[in-house]
Amino acid sequence: MTKAANPQNKKVKNDSKSWQFLCSVKLAVIIIIILAVACILGTVILQMRSPEDYVNRYGEGLATFFSAIQLTDIFHSYWFSFLLVLLCVNLGCCTVKRWRNTVLQIGFLVTHISIIMILIGCVIDMMLGEKGGVNVYEGKSVDYYLNRADYRKIPLDFKVYCDDFIIERHPPKYKLLTFVKNKELEKFIPAKVGNKIKIPGSNYAVTVKDHYPDAELRAEPINTSKEPNNPAIYVQMMESNHVTAEGWLLAKNRNWYNDPKRDLKIEYLWADNDAAYEKLAKAAGKIAKPTLDIIIEGKNISRSMPVEVGKSISIDGTDYVVEIKQLALDYAKRDLPVNEQSSDNPAVRVEVNGPQGKETRWTFSKYPDYWDKAHQAKYKDVKLTCYVPDNFSQTSSSLRIVQNKEGKQTLSYLSNGKLVSTTDWEVDKNYDIDKTGLQMRILKYFPSHSIKKEVVERSGNHEGHNHGPGEHAGTPALFVEIEGPRGTVADWMLANNPPRWYPDKNFALLYEQSGMVVKDYKSILRVVEGGKTVMTKIIEVNDPLKYKGYVFYQSSYDPEGERYTGLQVTRNPGLIVVYSGFILLCIGVVFIFYVKPFLRRKLRKGQKVEDYYSEDEIAAEHIE
Amino acid sequence: MDFTLNITFYVYIAAIVAYVVREVWRAKTLRWIAFGVFTGAFILNTTLVVQRWFEANHAPMSDKYESFVFFAFTIAGVYLIMELVTIFIARVHESRLGIVGALQSLLAVWMIHSAMNTDSTIKELPPALQSNWLVVHVINYFVSYSALSISFTAAIVYLIYRAIYRGRAQEIVMSGSESQLRKDVTFDKLAYISVTIGFPFLTVGLITGSIWAKGAWGTYWGWDPKETWSLISWLVYLSYLHLPMILPKTKIKKTFAPILLSIVLLIAFPIVLFTFMGMHKLPTASDSDHIYAE
Numbered sequence: 001m002t003k004a005a006n007p008q009n010k011k012v013k014n015d016s017k018s019w020q021f022l023c024s025v026k027l028a029v030i031i032i033i034i035l036a037v038a039c040i041l042g043t044v045i046l047q048m049r050s051p052e053d054y055v056n057r058y059g060e061g062l063a064t065f066f067s068a069i070q071l072t073d074i075f076h077s078y079w080f081s082f083l084l085v086l087l088c089v090n091l092g093c094c095t096v097k098r099w100r101n102t103v104l105q106i107g108f109l110v111t112h113i114s115i116i117m118i119l120i121g122c123v124i125d126m127m128l129g130e131k132g133g134v135n136v137y138e139g140k141s142v143d144y145y146l147n148r149a150d151y152r153k154i155p156l157d158f159k160v161y162c163d164d165f166i167i168e169r170h171p172p173k174y175k176l177l178t179f180v181k182n183k184e185l186e187k188f189i190p191a192k193v194g195n196k197i198k199i200p201g202s203n204y205a206v207t208v209k210d211h212y213p214d215a216e217l218r219a220e221p222i223n224t225s226k227e228p229n230n231p232a233i234y235v236q237m238m239e240s241n242h243v244t245a246e247g248w249l250l251a252k253n254r255n256w257y258n259d260p261k262r263d264l265k266i267e268y269l270w271a272d273n274d275a276a277y278e279k280l281a282k283a284a285g286k287i288a289k290p291t292l293d294i295i296i297e298g299k300n301i302s303r304s305m306p307v308e309v310g311k312s313i314s315i316d317g318t319d320y321v322v323e324i325k326q327l328a329l330d331y332a333k334r335d336l337p338v339n340e341q342s343s344d345n346p347a348v349r350v351e352v353n354g355p356q357g358k359e360t361r362w363t364f365s366k367y368p369d370y371w372d373k374a375h376q377a378k379y380k381d382v383k384l385t386c387y388v389p390d391n392f393s394q395t396s397s398s399l400r401i402v403q404n405k406e407g408k409q410t411l412s413y414l415s416n417g418k419l420v421s422t423t424d425w426e427v428d429k430n431y432d433i434d435k436t437g438l439q440m441r442i443l444k445y446f447p448s449h450s451i452k453k454e455v456v457e458r459s460g461n462h463e464g465h466n467h468g469p470g471e472h473a474g475t476p477a478l479f480v481e482i483e484g485p486r487g488t489v490a491d492w493m494l495a496n497n498p499p500r501w502y503p504d505k506n507f508a509l510l511y512e513q514s515g516m517v518v519k520d521y522k523s524i525l526r527v528v529e530g531g532k533t534v535m536t537k538i539i540e541v542n543d544p545l546k547y548k549g550y551v552f553y554q555s556s557y558d559p560e561g562e563r564y565t566g567l568q569v570t571r572n573p574g575l576i577v578v579y580s581g582f583i584l585l586c587i588g589v590v591f592i593f594y595v596k597p598f599l600r601r602k603l604r605k606g607q608k609v610e611d612y613y614s615e616d617e618i619a620a621e622h623i624e
Numbered sequence: 625m626d627f628t629l630n631i632t633f634y635v636y637i638a639a640i641v642a643y644v645v646r647e648v649w650r651a652k653t654l655r656w657i658a659f660g661v662f663t664g665a666f667i668l669n670t671t672l673v674v675q676r677w678f679e680a681n682h683a684p685m686s687d688k689y690e691s692f693v694f695f696a697f698t699i700a701g702v703y704l705i706m707e708l709v710t711i712f713i714a715r716v717h718e719s720r721l722g723i724v725g726a727l728q729s730l731l732a733v734w735m736i737h738s739a740m741n742t743d744s745t746i747k748e749l750p751p752a753l754q755s756n757w758l759v760v761h762v763i764n765y766f767v768s769y770s771a772l773s774i775s776f777t778a779a780i781v782y783l784i785y786r787a788i789y790r791g792r793a794q795e796i797v798m799s800g801s802e803s804q805l806r807k808d809v810t811f812d813k814l815a816y817i818s819v820t821i822g823f824p825f826l827t828v829g830l831i832t833g834s835i836w837a838k839g840a841w842g843t844y845w846g847w848d849p850k851e852t853w854s855l856i857s858w859l860v861y862l863s864y865l866h867l868p869m870i871l872p873k874t875k876i877k878k879t880f881a882p883i884l885l886s887i888v889l890l891i892a893f894p895i896v897l898f899t900f901m902g903m904h905k906l907p908t909a910s911d912s913d914h915i916y917a918e
Contacts, residue, residue, distance in 0.1 A: 025869045032866070036859040043849045043908050075847045122845070131842070170748045188745075517748040541751035542840045553842040568842045578844060582831045589827045593820040616869040622816045 023093040025616065031087045038083070042074040088116050102612070103603065107596055110588030117581030124574030130154065131571075133555065136162035137564040141528065145569040156550065158529040163536075165557060165565040168519040174476055174495050177510040178206060191478060191511065204507045205483040209490070212457040214474025217494050219453050221248060223446040228405060231270050232449030235401070238430070238439040250449060251403070258393050260340040262438060265395045271404040281402040281410045282419055288389040292348055292363070294322055295383040307348055307386065320382060321353040329388070331364065339394045346388035354379050399433060399440065401425070411440075455492035478511055521554050523565040549573065597621075628672055629693075629740060635665035636696075636733045643726035659707060662729060666700040669732070673697050680746045685762040686753050691900075692739035695766050696732040702770035703728040706818075720810065727777035757836035764829035769896055771822030772861070775815040776893035779886035782811035786883060812882040815889055823861055830858055849908050853899040860892040 021027055045066065046057065054063035054072060070077035095112040099105065132154060134145040141161040144153045176191040180202045189197045189206060196207040221232070230253075236246040237259065244262075249255050251270035258265050271277035290307035296318055305313055305324075312323035326349035328334035329341035346365040351358055359378040364370050365388040372383075400412040413420045413434050420434055430441050455477045481490040486503045493500050499510040520540050527535040527547050537545045544553040549571050556566030572578075604612055609623050642658035672693050676684035684690040703725060710716050833854065838844040845851060864885060871881045903909055 025866050026873070029863050029866050029870055032859050032863045036856050036863070039852045039856045039859070042847065043852050043906050046907055047847075175745075518751060519748065520751045520754065542755040542836075544839070544842070551842065553840075555842070570842045572844075575838075575844075579835070582835065586824075586828050586831055589824040593824050615872070619868040619872055620865065622813055622868065 019093070022090060023097045024090075025094070027090050028087070028094065031083055031090065035080075035083055035087070038074055038080055041071060045071055045074075047075070048073050084119055088119050091116050098614070098616075100614075104596055104600055104612075107588045107592035110584050111592065112588075114581040114584035114588055117584065118578050121574035121576075121578030121581060124577060125572045129570070129572045129574065130550075131569070133566060133568045134160075135556075135558070135564045135566050136160060136523075136525075138162055138165055140564075145567075158527055158534070158547070160552065160567075161526040161528060162565050163524040163526055165562060166522045166524075167557070167562060168522065170517045170519050172513045173517075174511060175514045176206075176208070176478065176480075177512070178204070179499070179508045179510065180204065181506045181508070196483075199507075202507070203485060204502065206509065207481040207483075208478050209481055210479035212455070212477040212492075214458045215455050215477035215492070215494055216458050216475065217453055217497070218456045219451045221446065222450050222452045223448055224450045225448040228270070228447040230447075230449045231268075231403060232446045233268055233401065233442050234444040235266065235268075236441045236443055237266070238441065239437065241439065246443075248449070249401070256390075256393075258342050258395060260342070260395065262436070263339065263395050263397060264433075264436070264438070265393045265398040266401070266440075267398060268401045269403075271402060271408075274404070274406070277402060277404045277408055280400065281412050281422060288392065290327065290346070290348070290365075290386060290388040290392055292322075292324060292350065292384065292386045295385075296320070297381040297383060299381070307388070319355050320379065322382075322384075323351045323353065325349040325351050325360070327388075329392070331362070343388070343390060343392060346386075346392070348384075348386040348388075350384055352379055352382055352384075354382075397436075401442070455494050480509060480511075482507065482509065521557060521565075523554055523567070525552060525567075626744075628668060628675070629736065632665055632668040632672060632696075633733065633736045633740065635661065635668055636700075636729050636736060639665050639729040640726045640733065643723065643729060647723045647726065658725060659704070662700060662725060663704060665729070665732070666697070666704055669693070669697045669700055669736075676746075682749050682754075683759045683762070685766070686749055686758065687747055688901075689739050689742040689744045691762075691766075692735045692742060694762070695769065695900075696735035696739070698763075698766040698770040699728055699732045699735065699773060702767060702821075703774060706774065706821075720814065722811070723781055724774060724777050724811075724814070727780070728774060731773055731777070752840045755836055755840065757832055757839065761829055761832040761836055764825045764832060768822040768825030768829055769900065771818050771825065772893055772896055775818035775822065775889050778811045778815035778818060779889035782815060782886050783883065783890075785811065812886055815886060819861060819864060819889070823865065826858055826861060830854055849906050850899065850903050853895070853903065857892065857896045857899050860888070860895055864888045864892060 046053065049072065051063065051067065054066060057063075058066065066072050070079065074080055091112045095109060099109060130147070132145040132147045134142050136142050139162070141159045142156075143159045144155045146152065147154050174191050176189050178187050178189055178199050179185065180199060183201055185199070185201055187199060189199075189208075191208065193208050193211050196205050198205045221234075231251045232248050234246070234248050235257075237244050237257075239262070245257065245259065247257070249257065249266070249268035251268050255268045256265060269280045271280050292305050292307050294303045294305070294315060295301070296315060299317060301315060301317055303313065303315060305311065305322075307324055307327050309324055309327060312321055314321045326334070327338060328347050328349070329338060330344040331347040332345065333341050334347070345367075348363045348365075349360065350363055351360050356378055361371050361375075361377070361384060363384045363386045365386050368385045371377075397413070397415040400414065401409075402412065403409040409425055410422050411425045411431060412422045415434070423431060425431060425442060427442055427445055430439050432439055457477075458474060475495050477492050477494045479490065479492050480500070481488060482502050484502050484504065484507055489503060491500065493509065493511045495511050496513055497511070499508040501508045522538050522540045524538050525536070525545050526533055527545070535545070535547055539545045539552060539554050541554050544551045546552075551570050551572075553568040553570070554565065555568040558564045558566075609618055613621075613623070639658065639662040642654075642661045646654040646658040673684055676690060676693065680686075680690070685694045707721055707725065710721055833851070834844045837846065837848075837851070867885060867888065868881070871884065872878070876884060
């Protein structure tokens with residue numbers, strides 16, 4: 001172990017001390033350790049932030065210190081670069097000095113050269129390489145990209161078209177969440193048919209018993225009692241025996257239907273006693289009229305006026321004149337004649353005339369605040385609200401279906417506010433409506449109308465949905481049984497519906513989608529040079545397009561409308577050097593640790609280690 | 625899945641006990657019992673990995689849960705291969721490995737335990753991870769980590785023995801005899817061998833990661849925290865490999881050199897573990913593109 005058989009040992013004495021140090025392993029280890037410490041600092045201290053950021057985070061003094069010794073951008077600092085250069089020089093000198101031309105040293109040579117190559121390759125890329133990005137709209141092209149550092153436009157001598165940008169998604173996944181209220185306990189359980197799952201820390205247990213991959217909630221009208229708790233009829237309107245409209249009318253809910261085309265309104269009215277019945281069936285009655293209320297703030301003035309187009313009033317005590325310009329029953333269809341609009345979103349257009357000229361406003365019956373919030377009013381003290389009754393219509397004739405508890409049921413036809421005819425009606429019979437040529441029929445009568453909601457499996461085709469073939473993702477449903485202190489309950493649960501509570505209101509199940517996970521981002525790119533398409537490729541993450549040294553990576557996209565694709569553009573002329581270095585480094589390291597130990601024993605069988613190894617090598621390989 | 629995971633956990637614990645018993649009594653009959661129990665746990669762990677591979681439809685090393693299970697799998701696998709090589713190829717008594725088996729098993733227990741406390745729902749691979757490099761890169765890293773973990777445990781054992789035989793350390797080290805005591809204090813050699821096994825994998829892992837990053841993000845090196853820390857662990861082991869050449873030229877005593885090297889290993893492996901699972905603790909983590917293992 002004492003004498004190394006290195007003939008160069010004698011020469012070493014002639015070398016200057018600085019050369020010796022430059023070649024030494026000591027320097028290498030020192031550089032390695034400093035690099036490691038620098039790397040740690042580079043991840044502990046935030047890098048490349050604004051100066052204010054550092055002051056806020058580390059205080060004035062430390063921030064100044066950091067920027068003074070370039071700790072705010074370690075990996076691009078001068079001293080870090082200097083260390084890497086020094087490492088290169090050290091490696092080079094060390095390799096030259098220690099090379100003894102033996103097979104056993106191949107690994108040593110290759111690894112050291114490879115690291116120099118990798119570093120040189122990186123320098124080439126930093127000096128001559130290009131890096132940037134560009135967004136390409138679908139169907140458009142670019143012949144430039146923006147440099148990453150300064151957003152300079154850098155021209156390309158070809159065009160890159162984005163023919164399409166696609167986001168592929170995985171089919172959605174669903175999860176089943178359990179919740180114990182008094183313990184604030186949330187737990188996911190598998191959303192698939194399986195054994196009973198006890199919810200730990202509670203006395204509830206859940207069993208998923210059945211599963212529909214695609215289900216829907218079907219609402220079916222049913223009759224729950226003979227008592228007229230919620231009377232409803234199913235009415236069909238006909239014209240020359242063709243059904244023009246049909247549906248349920250609920251006496252205590254939506255009890256009217258407007259047919260603007262035929263200038264007819266159908267009402268279903270329930271009378272509690274005979275007097276009311278007589279009135280409803282025979283009296284023409286008045287339909288409430290729309291009104292407009294005007295309040296002048298700060299003056300304690302309030303006025304009310306019927307909504308009649310063209311009518312105007314001047315408000316006493318002010319200079320305002322309010323004129324009604326238009327009534328719309330459905331604001332969205334305000335350009336149609338009023339009698340063709342159904343009462344969806346009624347609104348009144350009002351003109352306020354005052355000292356500063358005219359101001360036009362729409363006032364919405366259902367959204368009284370809307371206009372004031374969305375617009376700057378000229379006359380802020382004028383507050384307008386309007387009231388349009390739900391069943392208001394401007395139809396001249398109406399058909400009243402009236403019923404009472406005692407079994408009286410009649411059909412009254414009114415025209416222009418006058419009763420024309422009254423007839424008794426029965427279920428399933430056709431009735432002519434006076435001389436209009438229209439018929440009507442009542443198909444069903446439910447004294448206690450209710451809706452039964454039921455989860456049913458959906459099957460077959462779903463044409464017309466907004467998705468491509470094979471992409472259809474249905475709404476799954478689970479049949480779940482819950483055991484708890486109040487016994488067992490079981491029901492179907494449709495995904496993405498409100499949570500299902502156990503009768504004691506302390507335990508709930510939620511079955512919902514856990515998000516659509518992106519499978520891949522793809523762009524169809526086409527390279528056009530001199531008017532000719534020279535290349536087409538579908539790029540995706542991990543599969544870029546390469547052309548003329550430029551590489552185009554899928555890196556981002558338009559988050560709002562997916563209208564453009566974000567490409568990263570790079571040109572790495574040093575890449576071949578870096579990759580060669582990578583390969584050599586792998587080969588070298590494997591040689592040193594996996595090949596050399598066996599090779600050494602084979603080649604130097606019977607020889608003493610000291611005869612062919614230097615002191616350093618003996619120490620490095622822990623040979624005793 | 626949960627059931628197998630639990631069983632695996634307990635069999636690994638049994639392996640710890642078996643290795644401790646083997647090391648304390650050093651009876652010949654115990655030789656294969658400990659090995660057998662550890663192998664049993666390894667086989668269970670293998671089924672976990674394979675089952676996951678089929679269920680998830682991608683290489684089971686993409687999220688935290690999968691990495692924990694896979695790391696336990698490679699820890700056990702690499703150690704068992706090492707024990708077989710020690711006995712049959714190097715033809716050295718297994719007491720050379722001593723308590724290291726128990727410590728490796730402990731490490732596997734830790735990993736399985738972490739897996740038990742991690743969300744095990746199968747997640748779809750994000751686009752950046754959909755690459756064949758994932759498999760190459762991750763397998764290399766975990767094999768390397770496993771070998772390096774042996775160097776870590778061996779370093780611990782070495783330091784403990786040195787503490788126990790403090791007075792006689794000098795003579796034992798210098799004696800060069802084949803005594804049992806001499807064998808007990810060769811754990812520094814075992815640590816070195818483990819590093820030489822793990823380091824090439826570490827290098828290949830680093831390089832494949834870089835090539836993969838180039839394909840996915842367009843840069844082969846971007847000073848991302850995960851990249852930087854994998855470089856740090858590589859540099860630390862690199863300095864461990866170069867240190868023995870300069871130590872004889874310093875004033876450090878010859879008998880102290882292995883202690884110093886063992887201390888380097890004690891620092892190095894936690895750095896590796898930090899690289900593996902500590903990235904979210906860094907202030908710069910928000911800049912990272914590495915969603916992997918998080």
